[in-house]
Amino acid sequence: MTDLNGTGKTNEDNASSIALAPPSFSPLYRQIKGLLLQKLEAGQWQPGEAIPSEMDLSQQLRVSQGTVRKAIDELAAENLLIRKQGKGTFVATHSERHVQYRFLRLRPDAGGLDEEGPAQRHILFCKRIRASAELGAQIGLRSGDAIIHIRRTLSMQSTPAVLEDIWLPGHAFKGITAEQITHYQGPTYALLEKEFGVRMVRAVEKLKAILPPDAEAAQLLHVDSTTPLLSVERVTYTYNDTPMELRRGLYRTDTHHYLNELN
Structure with a gap:
């Protein structure tokens, strides 16, 4: 078939190459983090409010609890969520004293x-x-x-x-x-x-x-x-x-x- 693009490849060859190009990869926990961010942005969980437990979230999102934990760990490191020992994980708020001076x-x-x-x-x-x-x-x-x-x-x-x-x-x-x-x-x-x-x-x-x-x-x-x-x-x-x-x-x-x- 005639080379239409000057590359030595036919249009069919180029189409095949595009179709076979690997998609960009995002780790599963990062995808879960993105979903949790969407919920925060939409106001599903308000500042100062507790979010569902890791177990509940893993069941809702149909992923392992470890994957959810890793996503929450990143959000906590970015000061978007706060873990409170024995109480759960909460949406960070500027009303918290340790956040006030951030x-x-x-x-x-x-x-x-x-x-x-x-x-x-x-x-x-x-x-x-x-x-x-x-x-x-x-x-x-x-x-x-x-x-x-x-x-x-x-x-x-x-x-x-x-x-x-x-x-x-x-x-x-x-x-x-x-x-x-x-x-x-x-x-x-x-x-x-x-x-x-x-x-x-x-x-x-x-x-x-x-x-x-x-x-x-x-x-x-x-x-x-x-x-x-x-x-x-x-x-x-x-x-x-x-x-x-x-x-x-x-x-x-x-x-x-x-x-x-x-x-």
């Missing part, structure tokens, strides 16, 4: 978080605006889409330590107000989880040392224009790597440091 890496040079107490939030504004092309691109929005812009300071023992600008997709956080954020007693991520059903599960950060970018930032942080600050830019994701927050923070490091544990 994304807040600023630590006092002297003493610990318990001695210092929680940060005091001061919301400077919370307003609904139109996304610029640059901002929108980082959280999956188009230029002109609605976006929530929050500016706040975090103070440690009444001294301003962090100035943050936070941008959230307008469609996911309709009705959020400065009063709501101010009066909520727990972490902001717990508020977003509880009131809007959006759970932040992963973040990517970029850090660099800078000087205060303008007089307003220096004034809000009670520093002068020559004080070095740590600039932290974070994009935070919910399930399926969907970006849900852009956050840019300026950190004072004269009495605090940024702690990152690697394992």
